[in-house]
Amino acid sequence: MTIPDYEVYAIKYARRDARRHEHFVGGDPHDAPMPMDYFVWLIRNEERTIVVDTGFTAEVAAKRKREYIRTPKAALALLGVKSEEVKECVITHMHYDHVGTYFDFPQAQFHIQDEEMRYVTGRYMRHARFAHSMEVDDVVGMVRALFKGRLTFHNGVDEIAPGVSVHHIGGHTPGLQSVRVHTKRGWVCVASDATHYYEHFETNRCFTSIVDLAGTLEGYDKLRRMADSPKHVVPGHDPLVMARYPAVSKELEGIAVRLDVAPRD
DSSP states (O other): OOOOOOEEEEEEEEEEOOBGGGGSTTOOSOOOBOOEEEEEEEEEOSSOEEEEOOOOOHHHHHHHTOEEOSOHHHHHHTTTOOGGGOOEEEOOOOSHHHHTTGGGOTTOEEEEEHHHHHHHTSGGGGSHHHHTTOOHHHHHHHHHHHHTTOEEEESSEEEEETTEEEEEOOSSSTTOEEEEEEETTEEEEEEETTSSSHHHHHHTOOOSSOSOHHHHHHHHHHHHHHSSSGGGEEESSOTHHHHHSOBSSGGGTTTEEESSSOOOO
C-alpha cells in the first residue's frame, strides 16, 4: 500500500529572550543570548488535518513573562485552519506551552500517552520542581475531556493515521511523545520537546527542565531512528527552525514554515 504524503508546518505563536546557561544541564560557559520560540505544528493532506499541540493563552504568557504574538487558534487560521473544526490533535506532553488552549478545539480527539496522564495526576505533582511546568486548569480540562470520551491513549508507538504515528520518548516528561510523518522528502520527526534545540541532540546535551536524564539521552537515538536523517528532525523551540525552512509566504516569513521540503542548509 502506498503511504500518503503530508504537508507539515511549524507556526510560531510566542517567544522569549533567554541566555545559553538556562538551556543546558550543567550550565554553559558562554554567556550569550539563546532565545526560545514557541510553536504549534500542522500536519495535513487532502484527507486529514492533524494539529500537534495547542500552545498557551495570553493570560499564561503574561504570568510567565512570554512575548505573545498571537493565539495558537489565530496562528492556525493564517494557514486556513479553523480550530473549532479540527478533529485530531496530538498532545506531545502536558506542559503549559503544549496543551494550554485545548478549549479552542471543541471537536478534537486528543492523543496522549498513558504515562503522561499518570504523571500529571500523580505523586510527582507534589513537587514544585515538576508542577511548575503545568497549569492546573489545563490538567483539569484534559481530565474533563477524558470523561467526555475525547482522549485517545497510547502506550509506546501507535499509528494514528496512515503515514502518521506517535512515539513515546520520555525524558523531558515521563510521557513525552514525538510525531513521525511521511512527506515527499521522506520521514520527518516533529520532536517537540524531546529536543528543545538542534544543539541538544546534535551534542548529546540536555535541557534543564527534565525528569529523566538518561531517558532524554536515549530519546535522541529514538529521534534519529524515526527520521530519515538528522536533518529530518525538527526541535521543539529552536528559532533556527524559522531560519532553516522556507516560509509559507513572504507575509509569513519568520512565522510559518514548511517542514516537508528540504531545509535551506
